[in-house]
Amino acid sequence: MAGLAKKNDENVRHDVAGGLRGRWLDAAFQVCLAWFMMALTWHLLGPVPETKFDYFLQLAVLWLGYAFSIWLWILRSRRLPLVCIPVLLTVGFVATVDSARTYDASFQVMIPAKVRDGRVIHDGIGLSYALFPGCQVDLQPQVKRNIALQANGNPTAPLRLHLEEVARLCRIVLAPRSQQNDDSSMVIQLDVVYDRPRGLSSFVRRVRDFERSLVSRPKMRVIRSTHRSRIAGLDTVEFEYFNDQQKRIYRQVQLRAGQFMLNFSLHYVDEADRPHVDEFLNSIRLASPKGIVAWLVGCELGMLR
Amino acid sequence: MSDLECQAMPTPRQSPSAKSGFIIGPVYDSVFIIGAPILAVLIVIPLFGLSSSSLFGYPIKGVIRDTRQVFIGSFIAAHLVLVYFRSHANINIFRTHPFCFTVVPAALLIATAMSPWIMGIAGAVAIWWDVYHSSLQTFGFGRIYDAKQKNSPIAGRDLDYWMNLVLYAGPVLAGAHFMDHVRQSLEQLLFLKASQSPIGVLLMETTPDFLQRHQGYLTATVLAFGLPFAIFYLYSYYCLQRQGYRVSWQKVWLLIVTGSVSIYVWGFHSFLDAFFVMNFFHALQYFAIVWFTEQQNLTRIFRLDRFSFGKSLTLAWIVVFCFLYGYWAGYHVTGVWGSGLAVTTAIMHFWYDGFIWSVRKQQV
Numbered sequence: 029m030a031g032l033a034k035k036n037d038e039n040v041r042h043d044v045a046g047g048l049r050g051r052w053l054d055a056a057f058q059v060c061l062a063w064f065m066m067a068l069t070w071h072l073l074g075p076v077p078e079t080k081f082d083y084f085l086q087l088a089v090l091w092l093g094y095a096f097s098i099w100l101w102i103l104r105s106r107r108l109p110l111v112c113i114p115v116l117l118t119v120g121f122v123a124t125v126d127s128a129r130t131y132d133a134s135f136q137v138m139i140p141a142k143v144r145d146g147r148v149i150h151d152g153i154g155l156s157y158a159l160f161p162g163c164q165v166d167l168q169p170q171v172k173r174n175i176a177l178q179a180n181g182n183p184t185a186p187l188r189l190h191l192e193e194v195a196r197l198c199r200i201v202l203a204p205r206s207q208q209n210d211d212s213s214m215v216i217q218l219d220v221v222y223d224r225p226r227g228l229s230s231f232v233r234r235v236r237d238f239e240r241s242l243v244s245r246p247k248m249r250v251i252r253s254t255h256r257s258r259i260a261g262l263d264t265v266e267f268e269y270f271n272d273q274q275k276r277i278y279r280q281v282q283l284r285a286g287q288f289m290l291n292f293s294l295h296y297v298d299e300a301d302r303p304h305v306d307e308f309l310n311s312i313r314l315a316s317p318k319g320i321v322a323w324l325v326g327c328e329l330g331m332l333r
Numbered sequence: 334m335s336d337l338e339c340q341a342m343p344t345p346r347q348s349p350s351a352k353s354g355f356i357i358g359p360v361y362d363s364v365f366i367i368g369a370p371i372l373a374v375l376i377v378i379p380l381f382g383l384s385s386s387s388l389f390g391y392p393i394k395g396v397i398r399d400t401r402q403v404f405i406g407s408f409i410a411a412h413l414v415l416v417y418f419r420s421h422a423n424i425n426i427f428r429t430h431p432f433c434f435t436v437v438p439a440a441l442l443i444a445t446a447m448s449p450w451i452m453g454i455a456g457a458v459a460i461w462w463d464v465y466h467s468s469l470q471t472f473g474f475g476r477i478y479d480a481k482q483k484n485s486p487i488a489g490r491d492l493d494y495w496m497n498l499v500l501y502a503g504p505v506l507a508g509a510h511f512m513d514h515v516r517q518s519l520e521q522l523l524f525l526k527a528s529q530s531p532i533g534v535l536l537m538e539t540t541p542d543f544l545q546r547h548q549g550y551l552t553a554t555v556l557a558f559g560l561p562f563a564i565f566y567l568y569s570y571y572c573l574q575r576q577g578y579r580v581s582w583q584k585v586w587l588l589i590v591t592g593s594v595s596i597y598v599w600g601f602h603s604f605l606d607a608f609f610v611m612n613f614f615h616a617l618q619y620f621a622i623v624w625f626t627e628q629q630n631l632t633r634i635f636r637l638d639r640f641s642f643g644k645s646l647t648l649a650w651i652v653v654f655c656f657l658y659g660y661w662a663g664y665h666v667t668g669v670w671g672s673g674l675a676v677t678t679a680i681m682h683f684w685y686d687g688f689i690w691s692v693r694k695q696q697v
Contacts, residue, residue, distance in 0.1 A: 054636040058646070060636075065653050072660055076394055104636060132634065190395045216445040224667035228524040229456070236523070256527045265527060287667050 050287045057100040064093030076221050083131045137220050137288060138187045141167045141198055148198060153285060158311035164201045172194040189222045214296040216308060221289045235265040235282050247272035260312045279305060336387060339497045354583050356623050359532060364473055368588045370594035373614035381606055403664060405609045411659030412616035416622050416682040419689055422634050423627060426689050438681050445673035449524050452676060456521030459679045463615060466683040467615045468501035471591045473690060478584035478586045488578055494564050500592035504599035505554035506532035513604045515544055
């Protein structure tokens, strides 16, 4: 151990700037590290700011603490070359931009969709789909607030989707085939959940759990359990079940959009409506380009990736 | 810390405890190494068993979370990242396997982020490697205690290896929670089933069904091997003692305590309780040994060796940093890159611990 300690003495530089200056630099590093740790704790565990300005300020404080810590630490290190400073700062910056982008997306998803040229366009999500002629459409987002926010949330804050909340973004009702039976209308609903799936298996697990929670209710019967599919070039996970009470077939199609899960719930009575459902799903399009530019610039160019 | 091979008899650090047979000292060892399993039971079981969960609900990021789970879960994940303070922050360790410390984690990170297959396989492997790795941590401590008694490094090595597997992994394989482990690991590959791939059906349906149907045989095999082996183990050590082997009572107590706690929690508690207890003491032991071996180096790394309060502040930085990582990895991480980093860190922890604690190379 003595030999080990001696070798470490040789290799871990702490006297690049010796004497008093070195001591001051070390003290400054401690201050910056404390700043960084506190900012990180605040960022990870503190309440999420309700405005973009507050959030970006939080990120700026975090990034500056990180940047100063990295700079002072590498400046006093013999092992790491100075080129590591811009590399690590860039890594931190990309992570910060990604966090900002995700936060911004929680506002963007709540932007009401528009109807243009017979299509519903969600600019915030970067998604569009066809609208059937003669249908009723409600594009006003409606959020089901989570319990913690019902107690502590600020009702005057801008509309934003919080973690584990569900918002209905669109509801389309297609007129019934027969005038005598109003219950035979086909309904399409788009919900968005802020759920942060970790990866593909995690995403599939959540859809499967959703399926289990639905079919555990009485008079529900699975027609097709959770499976992957590809609709309009997008990777989706879906399942289908029959509600015996309502005599309706439900098809739940889910897409992953960054930290959000988009759920198209399509339900209908008549099997003859199935082609309409397929037609609708095939009309889904990404409204914006993908790739590194979209990733960096964020929601303005679409969230789906 | 699976491979504390005792090729060199005396441990290099001649602490005052060396003569007493403890690694660090009677109190430190009793609390953080030998007694850690009991401490974990005393903390975790009452925390989850005796108190109402509503008392611990607290909103974090607008979501009400059970703070007990957050604390224990973060602590468990925290110890995974601690390995880097040994493997990368210690230049002498780093120089022994630079390829393993740079190229391999970078490649695994990219692979897990890019491929759901590799992410799934890595996640599934991590669950079982964790069980194996945890068994061998106790083995490693036992071998150090033997070395403290100046016993031959070969004497009883294989016996200890198998005994620790029996004591730690045995209850998992033979107990009621074996299928929980199987399901948890196969869930990492759930996307295969959703893709209707034949491998997915084989893994997600056929394999768990087969294992569940035949679990009784597995339990019988573990018992049929474990019980006679325990007798053989005691008899072998009795023979070794007659040949001059000096019994380390610290090792004896470590095995008794670890084995009893393992059987008690895996056999008589819920999966979550057992998982938390076993991983809590494992993490506590790991924090203890890393801090003991690396404190001087880390104090220098954190540029605190010139300050009188340097060691305390270094410990605080490490604990805070690791806990923040643990919370991030356990509750905050999202996306393929974040998840890839968390899985890579877990795999690297299990792997590195197999070769960064060699007493033979005077590394501990």
